[in-house]
Amino acid sequence: MAVIALITKIVRVNLLRRHPIAFSLLALLLWSALEPLPGLVDAVTGTVPAGADLVRPTAYTVLAPLSNVLDALTFLSAQRAKALLAVWVLALALWGGLRRGTLAQRLGRALLGPLAIVLLGVGAVLLPRPVPSLVTADSGVTVIDYHAHTAASHDGRPGWRAEDLAAWHAAQGFQASYVTDHNVIFNQPMDEPIRLLPGVEWSVYGQHVVALGAVAPIDRGVYDRDPRAMLGLFAELHRQGALGLASLPEYWEHHWGDLTDFVAAGVDGFEIVNCAPRAIGFPAALRAQVLQLAAQHDLLVVGASDNHGWGKVTCVWNLSSPSAHGYAANHVIARPIALAQGDWDAWTAAYTQPWLMLRALSWSERSSWITWILVILIYRAVPRRAGDSAGIGILARSLELFKVRRPPG
Ligand SMILES: [Zn+2]
Numbered sequence: 001m002a003v004i005a006l007i008t009k010i011v012r013v014n015l016l017r018r019h020p021i022a023f024s025l026l027a028l029l030l031w032s033a034l035e036p037l038p039g040l041v042d043a044v045t046g047t048v049p050a051g052a053d054l055v056r057p058t059a060y061t062v063l064a065p066l067s068n069v070l071d072a073l074t075f076l077s078a079q080r081a082k083a084l085l086a087v088w089v090l091a092l093a094l095w096g097g098l099r100r101g102t103l104a105q106r107l108g109r110a111l112l113g114p115l116a117i118v119l120l121g122v123g124a125v126l127l128p129r130p131v132p133s134l135v136t137a138d139s140g141v142t143v144i145d146y147h148a149h150t151a152a153s154h155d156g157r158p159g160w161r162a163e164d165l166a167a168w169h170a171a172q173g174f175q176a177s178y179v180t181d182h183n184v185i186f187n188q189p190m191d192e193p194i195r196l197l198p199g200v201e202w203s204v205y206g207q208h209v210v211a212l213g214a215v216a217p218i219d220r221g222v223y224d225r226d227p228r229a230m231l232g233l234f235a236e237l238h239r240q241g242a243l244g245l246a247s248l249p250e251y252w253e254h255h256w257g258d259l260t261d262f263v264a265a266g267v268d269g270f271e272i273v274n275c276a277p278r279a280i281g282f283p284a285a286l287r288a289q290v291l292q293l294a295a296q297h298d299l300l301v302v303g304a305s306d307n308h309g310w311g312k313v314t315c316v317w318n319l320s321s322p323s324a325h326g327y328a329a330n331h332v333i334a335r336p337i338a339l340a341q342g343d344w345d346a347w348t349a350a351y352t353q354p355w356l357m358l359r360a361l362s363w364s365e366r367s368s369w370i371t372w373i374l375v376i377l378i379y380r381a382v383p384r385r386a387g388d389s390a391g392i393g394i395l396a397r398s399l400e401l402f403k404v405r406r407p408p409g
Helices: 002-018 018-030 058-062 064-074 078-099 103-126 161-173 227-240 250-254 258-265 282-298 336-343 346-359 361-383
Strands: 052-055 133-136 142-145 176-179 194-205 207-213 242-246 271-273 300-304 315-322 330-334
Touching: 002 018, 002 242, 002 361, 018 346, 018 361, 052 161, 058 064, 058 142, 058 271, 064 103, 064 346, 064 361, 078 103, 103 336, 142 258, 161 194, 176 207, 176 361, 207 227, 207 250, 227 242, 227 258, 250 258, 250 336, 271 282, 282 336, 300 315, 300 330, 330 336
Parallel strands: 142 176, 176 194, 242 271, 271 300
Antiparallel strands: 052 133, 142 315, 194 207, 207 242, 315 330
């Protein structure tokens, strides 16, 4: 009995020592479950929204390690994306290069890790994949997006048609979206698979104004002269029967001191969450100030996917109540990892982004991660049959852990 206990102990210690990454990941998966984040959060109250749920397709959950990593890479601010990329590329190159082996092996490993990181980044932007969807129990609200682009925008993905945008929204639970191309009015409304509504995003004097509804062409030069001229656009939109929202990141970056002037000029609302890399880092403290201003004046607050055809997932949805007005008419439901972008310094992204991702896992996603790690661990821990080459097939592995190896020859 003592011998068996000793063998078990040796095997266990060896497993831990030989597979530190797998065991560290398992530990992190369990540890992060002690500080869980909800799948969705109300961006105004910070609470878990009642009656709205994030539904993950089976294929998304089965592939959770890939799905979650690609989502987490999508919800990075521009600065955090650069920091995360730099740290991981450098760390993996060093780790690969410093491991034992021939020079060729070490060079190969030093390149492989960074290449994998870059491929994951490209995958987050381009790879077709199952995506989570927002489902609401309240049939009185419309799940809507107020700000999204097609190829008609100069920075839209080439070939990204209104149909593609509608399919992108439908897959994530949206029932309607305004189409707001840069300075190009959208005039091909459709009803299937979701309603696409007319709008435009006017660029005037460092500000982007998302115009919703019956928009007509304007002479942008008139509004581009100075802040006062820019603010005149809101009155013009009202004359047209349209609404004007102040978009992120422009009012944060260029007009932070002018927000009460925006209100006086008739702005109908503010974006408080925008998933674009330059806007997603809008800090919670500033969001709170905008919320206070909007509540005081009964203005709309909205979330914007600001989709340009890149990336598969939105970080925000709106639950719009047609019967209500102003501040109460819209609920902004966001992914917590997106809201956290403005709360962490860029240089911490290499570890805070994975940590936020792990904390937000549902139990089914967490189980999927653990299953994948155990499968790979068992596969790698079981010794190869003596004489067999290092193939990738499980058939090349002996399933008898303690089988005595015959000396070769
Ligand atoms: Zn935009």
